[in-house]
Amino acid sequence: MAREAAPRVQVDTLLSEHSPAKMLIELSESAHMVVLGSRRGGAVSHLGSTILAVAAHGSGTIVAVREDGDEITGGPVVVGVDGSPVSDTAVAAAFAEAWQRHTGATVALGQRQRLYRLGTLTVPRPIPPGRPRIAGEADRELLIRWHDEFVAAVGSGVFQDAAEWADARIEQGGVTFWETPGGTPAAMAGTTPEVAGQVRVSAVYTPSHLRGRGYAGAATAEVSRAALAAGVQEVLLFTDLANPTSNGLYQRIGYRPVADFAVYDFAGPSASA
Template identity: 35%
Template sequence: MRVSGLVAESQHFIQTWHQLTGQTYPLAMRLRIHRLTTVQPIVVPAGKLRHGTIDDRPLLLKWYTDFTREAIPSFLEDVARSVDNGLKAQSIYLWEDGQPVSLASGRKALPLAGRIGPVYTPLEYRRKGYATACVAALSQRLLNQGCKRCFLFTDLANPTSNHIYQTIGYQPICDWHEYGLG
């Protein structure tokens, strides 16, 4: 079981939970929430953003599995459902440069806000600007669709993703902790 939330609130909860149960509460992940209101100009690599389709499902299952193994192994059981729900909602996007090279999921999450995530680029396509371009284009698409802002979570242990998102224009808002219980 896990609990996550704003740092002060989640710490208060897990400390109270510990006092009541005596069980441990290891910190599983330190996250940061970022917000964007304007996409900053970036160097755009070759390729373009497109919706993921049912034909992409085998690739998406692999990439979502790879992302989950790398970033959040506790969610592996939800991969197929996440891909199928994303395809149905048309919220999965691919950056394609002759072939898919990066993915980002994004959708309107609140009346005036879009949420980005997950974002994944396979090892062989990293450091070429694909994820940056994918997230920037998707963020702009959401803004163009009436969102006043976009937000996403980053793992504080991953300086690359934090740098990429700040380059696009995402600014830190607050931190978020996830604890394992038991």
Template identity: 40%
Template structure:
């Protein structure tokens, strides 16, 4: 753990997600939808550590305190894929700028920043001022929460939980998800970096029952929806993937609706991210009853 003080703020870095949650839990729990990415990953890493799964030395967790000791922001650097972008939750503007200075001082190579706006934008801009380069937006995202579920027109088939026997198909579709999303949004395939779990992690998630297929009337899988376990009472959906040949048939709408219904029935709130450049998915989720909560972005620094 290390602490940096600047302009009435303290930036405290943690290497232990348990210590991070102990320090920031009340802040994160006060707005658990906005904090969903950070809390989901913190709890996942805690679970992995308990099982003896090692974590990269580069990982850190951040809590921002004001001069009264109140938590006013948080973030993390835990992405397992290049360029290992930090993910920032809302924080005071001066904290986002101070974070850039501290990362530059520590000589951490930061070539991307994700998360809430304007914090991510301010941090990335200051990093380029200090180290050169320019900021480029790879994806504008919007976090949504489900209000009252509006059921879509029914389609044949139903939802089934993925099992260990399905690991190859789940792996294939998870790997295809972001590339297809890039193409649907008009970006070159591979523009958006993302996490593809390795086989061991994918099996852990399958064993926890958090992947579902929609199967058609013949029992053939035609769609995949995943969800994270609830964290602070909020479960986040993703990935949501339909192979190209199966699109436009209502599989995704019905699968997301049924998974969302089950999660709400368990007593949790449900949220998901959309790509603002993909009007089709935004329209589908809005029709189901998902409403926007916060704007976020994935940024890269080009040097």
């Protein structure tokens, strides 16, 4: 049915003999949205046990669709919030749905992000061989290439032109390499200019063939240390929640969660109406 309704959309089928709730909860950790159907009544207490389990323990956006519910056209989008951190995510999902109805634009959840603030800096051990070095004019072509590779790896968002980004970072001293003992850059981490006592760590990148050796952690710890030494009040960074490796790394360095965000992509002739 799904393939007939949207032939251009990739549809994968997964059959499992295990508990559906457990499987869906595990899958939700890397999914943008989990949609579940119910053949039972409309009250929450009458929803199936699988839906209740996934709603309570799953990650991301969970949508329950009733079989016997009559669709109401033109009605409002209702969202309930309780002041908890997840309330912002709920409001974002409700806005995306309302905007799609209002404009006819295509809406897709592009990424779930988490904002972190640096607490007590902890340099990850063991420190990989090598040393930090601030990128200079001689590194311009490498910065451009790594910026493009970073953008391709991230896969979503709005990014500055690579050459403009490299020139600005060189002028500001805003990118630090972690070099091997032989002087070859192995990873980079950048920081934005200070605004209101805050800087944000960005563009943390390691080429694929050099990953898993601690270079990105060392570079991130170094730019964090340098920011604190420069007297900034707060060091922040955003992560993709679908990447457990980077989230785990930043927490080991000393970054603590502040808030979660949902990034939606709007497309179509009425996307900016």
